[in-house]
Amino acid sequence: MAGIYIHIPFCKSKCAYCNFFSLVSEKKIVEYVDALKKELVARKQYLGNEKVKTIYFGGGTPSLLPVKYIDEILGIVNDNFDLISNPEITLEANPDTINKEQLFDLKSLGINRISVGIQSFHDDDLKYLDRKHDSKHALQIIDDLKCVGFEKLTLDLIYGIPTLTEEKWNKNLDIFFSTGISHLSAYALTVEPKTILGQRIEKGDLQDVSEEETVRHYNILVERTKENGFEHYEISNFAKPGCRSQHNSIYWNDENYLGLGPSAHSYDGNSRQWNVSNLTKYIQLVNADIDADTDADMGRYYEKEILSKEDKFNEYVMTSLRTSWGCNVEKIERDYGKSYSDYFQKNVKKYLESGEMLKNFNTYHLTDKGMLFADGIAAELFL
Numbered sequence: 001m002a003g004i005y006i007h008i009p010f011c012k013s014k015c016a017y018c019n020f021f022s023l024v025s026e027k028k029i030v031e032y033v034d035a036l037k038k039e040l041v042a043r044k045q046y047l048g049n050e051k052v053k054t055i056y057f058g059g060g061t062p063s064l065l066p067v068k069y070i071d072e073i074l075g076i077v078n079d080n081f082d083l084i085s086n087p088e089i090t091l092e093a094n095p096d097t098i099n100k101e102q103l104f105d106l107k108s109l110g111i112n113r114i115s116v117g118i119q120s121f122h123d124d125d126l127k128y129l130d131r132k133h134d135s136k137h138a139l140q141i142i143d144d145l146k147c148v149g150f151e152k153l154t155l156d157l158i159y160g161i162p163t164l165t166e167e168k169w170n171k172n173l174d175i176f177f178s179t180g181i182s183h184l185s186a187y188a189l190t191v192e193p194k195t196i197l198g199q200r201i202e203k204g205d206l207q208d209v210s211e212e213e214t215v216r217h218y219n220i221l222v223e224r225t226k227e228n229g230f231e232h233y234e235i236s237n238f239a240k241p242g243c244r245s246q247h248n249s250i251y252w253n254d255e256n257y258l259g260l261g262p263s264a265h266s267y268d269g270n271s272r273q274w275n276v277s278n279l280t281k282y283i284q285l286v287n288a289d290i291d292a293d294t295d296a297d298m299g300r301y302y303e304k305e306i307l308s309k310e311d312k313f314n315e316y317v318m319t320s321l322r323t324s325w326g327c328n329v330e331k332i333e334r335d336y337g338k339s340y341s342d343y344f345q346k347n348v349k350k351y352l353e354s355g356e357m358l359k360n361f362n363t364y365h366l367t368d369k370g371m372l373f374a375d376g377i378a379a380e381l382f383l
């Protein structure tokens, strides 16, 4: 089964650390929704006969999109794709761009999972990140979500912020656990040089992130989520039993997905493709392609890469090592051949010895310590 990702590239303002494709102006919303609907129809064959089990509105800030457009988009998805009877439909929201009335409307459309970018319950951390909400908004949205009664909720928190002491990080986790919400995505703050935050740090206007403090926050996170009955099922994701994100698990389980909108990625098992990261170009090119009405022209708003056997092996190693279900050598041998599984087993030895990996029958997992270096370890195991 497959998933559909829909990118909503609008934000109220740009957060200092943000490295996603989004625009602060909402001027082109109408044109954008029109192009998006055309892309949905034009790509209805992308997933073949696969049933769709998840739909995910990500961004940007999907909660900025008026509910009537979400309704129209879901209508097009429904008319053109084979959905299972109760698909997981997630919408990302920011505390300052959503209210109770909107939440009731979204629920009535069938949105059954809301992911909220809280990041911190402390105003000075939010200020450091240049988030536009404050701690009051953050607490208010949680009350509203509970009042509306969504089936599934998840919060995002960020650790490693220089203003976030260990005491404050513990307090953020206390508040999270007290909400009774069953899913948490917690990310280490990373500073990309081209972001506003990167530039502020470079100029010396803001304090840089400390790797040691980030590791301490991570250790607190791992310990406290475990104590509270959460499964650490992916590097940055923690869930109570039965509450994992079905949509994000598609990415980690090597399942197919269709991504729509500027900068969205798609995967069909043999190739990856990604749409242009420019809203004006996206709108123009989608319209030109649809008007041209030929498949030959469809490449113009996206680029595509056919994956080699080595690429697929590398992807499997990278994604599976991020998860609690780990990397299975029988699968490697079955899908890629014995030379690949031999190569993998020879190279993981040093990580077993260093305590960064564990072997359980034919499956290799990163330990909590290893998870901290997952990207580096995976890269060392690539062909």
Ligand code: SF4
Binding pocket: 010, 011, 012, 013, 014, 015, 018, 019, 020, 022, 059, 060, 061, 094, 117
């Ligand atoms: S709300 Fe999200 S996508 Fe928008 S600027 Fe902030 S971090 Fe980026």
